[in-house]
Structure formats: C-alpha cells, structure tokens
Amino acid sequence: SQKIEQNSEALNIQEGKTATLTCNYTNYSPAYLQWYRQDPGRGPVFLLLIRENEKEKRKERLKVTFDTTLKQSLFHITASQPADSATYLCALDILSGAGSYQLTFGKGTKLSVIP
C-alpha cells in the first residue's frame, strides 16, 4: 500500500541552527509534494510545493528538496528562530481506495527551536 512517513515525531534544535525534517513515501511516484505548517490550535497553512522535476525549491529561509529515486523530501529551515516552532506536515496525492487521488498528510514533525 502507499504510505507517507515523517521520520521524527519531534525535533529540538538550538536557535540559529538549520532544522532538517524528513518525509518518505513508498509505492508511489507523486507529481508533486507539499509542506504545511501547523501551530497549536490552528489549521495547517501551506508553505511550499515542489514538483517531481524540481530538485530544490526555496522561499526565504525555507528550502525543500525532492529526490524521486530515494522517494524522499527534505525540508530545511536555516537560521532557525523560536517563532519557527510548530508542527510541519508533508503531503502528497495518493490513490485512494475509491480510485481517486486525495491529498494525504504525514503525521507531522513537531519542531521546537530552543533560544
């Protein structure tokens, strides 16, 4: 079956360091992959999308890579700040049991940036 996994439930890093979050998927070749941020008590917010033919995408201090051979995406936050503390979700379209493609989310990695 198709699966999407975020390896770490929680990640603690020191302020100013680069945070790297991992998203792996199996038994599928997605056309694109998305990353969302979720703060406590709020809904997820879209951050970045990367297509299968793009190796890397950047937005300010955020960088996403997409390795379709390894079936993995890495999400980097450079010069991390306490305000970056949140849960980060990866998502991709997966074929559902009903035969349609649905955006499916990983369980998320809770990032804590320590001052």
Add this chain to the structure above:
Amino acid sequence: IAGITQAPTSQILAAGRRMTLRCTQDMRHNAMYWYRQDLGLGLRLIHYSNTAGTTGKGEVPDGYSVSRANTDDFPLTLASAVPSQTSVYFCASSDAAGEIDTQYFGPGTRLTVL
C-alpha cells in the same frame, strides 16, 4: 477576506445527539474537504466535494454525512454522535481547477462527545 470559517469553535455533545459542523469559504474554490485530526493519527480525510452538487467518501467516512448545495458551504453532520468521534475537525478548500491541490484550512472545531 475571511478565507474559511468554521462554527462552532468547540462543542461538548452527549452521545446519540445529532450535530452539524458548519464550514463556509469566500474564495470561490471548487473543492472542499473535511478532516479529523487525532493525536498520533494525523489528519484523516472524512468526506470531500470536488464541486457543488457532488460529494465523495474519504478515508474515514462512517458516521458522517455531508452536502454541497452551493460553492461556499460544506456542512458536516454527525447523525448520532459516539465518543470515538471526539476529535478536532478541520474544513479545507482548494481551487483544484488544475492538477495542483493546495489546500486552505479553517481554524477547526474541537468536538467532545461524552
């Protein structure tokens, strides 16, 4: 621009009662979705609607129903609530006109069924 609004913000409900969670978007998006989020299980799709007048089942549809009478509104109904439906419910929408399904989420409804 409000984006997506959900009501109520939170609710405590007795088991067996009927409950409708409301969701309204002002972005004129074609597609709308209902998810539940539980600790350790992440976001799971309950029902979706690709366009007004159509709905489909997601990963965990049992015990829930939806309707999509117009573009803006997508209510989720629990016909007879059970404690296992205690969760945080998120409504989302997307302009799924092309191949990209980037979703915009509401603030959520925290539901407790006793």
